[in-house]
Amino acid sequence: MIVGYDRIEGWVQPHAKVLDLGCGEGLLLSELSARKYVDGLGLELDPQKIVKCLERGLCVVQQDLNSGLKNFSDDQFDVVIMTQTLQAIRRPDIMLQEMLRVGREAVVTFPNFAHWQNRIQLGIFGHMPVSSLLPNPWYNTPNIHLATFKDFESLCRELGIRMIDRDTMSFLGQPSWLGSLWPNLFGEVAVYRIGRGQ
């Protein structure tokens, strides 16, 4: 299951050239290929997951996202997608800029660290939050750059990135009306569609 899939699908044009960063076993790309006929390429580090992608007939290149996207040229893709991975990237700011260099638009999803349950764990009980979305203990976690809706949006403003659309989901991928009213407090997963500044 990909949190926010329906929303992401709606943002991708038919036959678009799509780059999926950290594509895992290729679930998103194979859905988008089947339903939007996209011309997709995935980047993934784990060979076992790459095998799953090959089983689905997808194109996937083994690449460490922390080494950047230097091997791609400007405007090579219509959309660059990164689901639930930004928080594990060494330099999310550089990554976002790179995504919008190789692609005209980008879609980013990440766990909202300011969700009320996280706030209770940290603010009331004084522990680093552990949840279904962030299951790892602080000392051994790939999620090294946790952020909130507000943090993300202020970074976008700083980098001159245009926010085209925004949504929030529960970690099960359900839309929540509370989340849409107060995303930073009630949104579990942030789903952003971004583009280059005007």
Place this chain on the structure above:
Amino acid sequence: MSDVLDSVTPFDVEFTTPLVLERGGLLPSYRLRCETYGSLNTERTNAVLVCHALSGDHHAAGRHHPSDPKPGWWDHYIGPGKAIDTDRFFVVSLNNLGGCSGSTGPTSLNPDTGLLYGPDFPEITVLDWVVSQARLADHLGIEQFAAVVGGSLGGMQALQWAISFPERLRAAVVIAAAPKLNAQNIAFNEVARQAILRDPNFRDGRYREFDVVPASGVGLARMVGHITYLSDVSMGQKFGRTAPRAEFESDGVNFAVESYLRYQGEQFSTRFDANTYLLMTHALDYFDPTAGDQVPLAEVLKDTQCRFLVLSFTTDWRFSPSRSEEIVDALVKAQRPVSYVRLESEHGHDAFLIPDATYQAVLGTFMARLADDLEVPS
């Protein structure tokens, strides 16, 4: 239905239409020695061409007799239920032109003169091989290969296939290869060639007429080559600084690695023709689809029509992963469908021949999906 490949029979195909060669030569007629594994389906869609590397030959898989001690050079990856599954695919393998294992080469007679070709055998390029392989495909009734597959110099042939005959293959599998040799690669080839050329028995390449063999030159060439096929790690693990085993002890040999290289060199010099070695290394050196950077690689690959699988090995320093990544980046730039894996291995360049679970899974899954897409039943 599962045919164990324990009585494979090589066969020869004679070509009488002259072949004009890329570097100006001409072969009035020629022979290719081949083997096939599995069977061609009625739709003729399941053929896979396997291209060999520098010292390989047509015997890629299985055994000629059940009692043969060793199977073909890529038997780990070709056979029933293996990554290139002969229950689904019809695999074609051949000894390339200029070779010394049965196809027309320097040890053949020139039909025009009735004399041995020897050093007069024309220069051959990767493109020439690919053209001759396409003619072989015509002969076998294969209009389009499901895949053309090769490692090292074989991978370069797969790449050339995609460029020269885009409509004649559905997939190209390019393993442990490079888009062209770098100066270091050419330098090692040159040392190997000099070893042969300076052997007093080489006699300007006419050693056969004098009934001698430049064994020390060929052996030395192989020793140099062999070092570049292994990695520092694999050599360390295999030999370290240990003394040679008792049966390999001889004067001046202090370490196992020395006796190993000598043994490899001697074995090779008894089976491999010196002129063929020169020809093969030249073909490697000349390979450059960009024609000296006149055309960017992405531009050259723009009109390819097949899907690509590119594989490299972490400790390969002959054709390091970054060389494979040049191919991948160019394919991505050209918007061609490509998948790429940099496989963990300690075995250096030789890793492409050695069994490895991840390598098998990646190659096997890619090939199985290809067979599925071609509706070849499993």
